[in-house]
Amino acid sequence: MSTVGVIGAGKVGTAIARLALAAGDDVLIAGSPNAQFLEQILAMTAPGARVASLDELADAAELTVLAVPFGKIDSVDLERFTGAVVVDAANYWEPVDGTPAILAGAGALSTSEVVQARHPGVRLVKSLNHLGYHDMDTDAAPAGSAGRRALAVAADDEEASDIVASFLDRIGFDPVHVGALADGAILQPGEALFGRFVQRAELLAVAAGRGELAA
Numbered sequence: 001m002s003t004v005g006v007i008g009a010g011k012v013g014t015a016i017a018r019l020a021l022a023a024g025d026d027v028l029i030a031g032s033p034n035a036q037f038l039e040q041i042l043a044m045t046a047p048g049a050r051v052a053s054l055d056e057l058a059d060a061a062e063l064t065v066l067a068v069p070f071g072k073i074d075s076v077d078l079e080r081f082t083g084a085v086v087v088d089a090a091n092y093w094e095p096v097d098g099t100p101a102i103l104a105g106a107g108a109l110s111t112s113e114v115v116q117a118r119h120p121g122v123r124l125v126k127s128l129n130h131l132g133y134h135d136m137d138t139d140a141a142p143a144g145s146a147g148r149r150a151l152a153v154a155a156d157d158e159e160a161s162d163i164v165a166s167f168l169d170r171i172g173f174d175p176v177h178v179g180a181l182a183d184g185a186i187l188q189p190g191e192a193l194f195g196r197f198v199q200r201a202e203l204l205a206v207a208a209g210r211g212e213l214a215a
């Protein structure tokens with residue numbers, strides 16, 4: 001059993017928690033500073049997950065999924081995760097996130113590169129951004145299943161990337177390494193993989209620039 005941390009107890013955070021629990025992992029969730037009745041909410045949305053502090057996640061989790069709105073990332077003390085593996089599932093949505101300070105001067109960088117630049121000691125991995133929360137429960141399938149959905153993993157830290165790939169496989173998806181954090185831009189809203197159901201071969205082809213998905 002591994003311990004998985006989740007920051008943010010919203011739609012994505014609780015869906016990932018359910019999948020990790022189903023895979024036999026221990027799940028710790030750090031909710032919003034404004035959260036009320038979090039234990040009761042988790043009892044309904046991710047029974048078995050435990051409320052914990054960021055410190056507990058940073059100390060105990062093999063990996064922690066960052067599942068907060070992109071515009072609120074600066075409200076999370078990510079410095080506490082220096083040396084820890086963090087999966088950045090966040091997407092920038094202007095209507096929700098406005099124009100967060102963290103994006104100032106970002107230019108063409110992927111949002112995860114921006115987060116990594118802000119917190120260079122965190123072993124940041126970009127994944128899950130391209131998977132809708134509503135598909136997390138329905139599309140997860142055991143390893144070896146025909147037609148299993150593939151998910152991309154992008155990171156500058158190969159070992160961290162492998163840890164996350166192993167987690168994705170455990171919770172029901174074929175992990176596909178697509179390269180460095182910069183290469184993970186294809187997971188973002190409006191980009192090739194966003195919201196698309198693809199299998200391993202198709203994902204590899206898209207990542208290598210050899211394939212285009214039908215509209």
Ligand SMILES: NC(=O)c1ccc[n+]([C@@H]2O[C@H](COP(=O)([O-])OP(=O)(O)OC[C@H]3O[C@@H](n4cnc5c(N)ncnc54)[C@H](OP(=O)(O)O)[C@@H]3O)[C@@H](O)[C@H]2O)c1
Nearest residue numbers: 008010011012031032067068069070072075090091132133
């Ligand atoms: N929805 C999707 O299908 C989907 C798929 C892939 C990726 N994503 C991305 O994943 C992230 C989460 O999406 P979501 O749909 O789960 O959003 P959501 O339902 O709004 O949940 C986000 C949660 O994060 C909490 N939060 C805010 N600041 C926090 C902090 N400092 N510490 C801990 N928790 C905090 C929020 O609490 P408060 O309400 O109290 O602020 C809320 O409970 C977003 O960046 C989104 O773009 C979403």
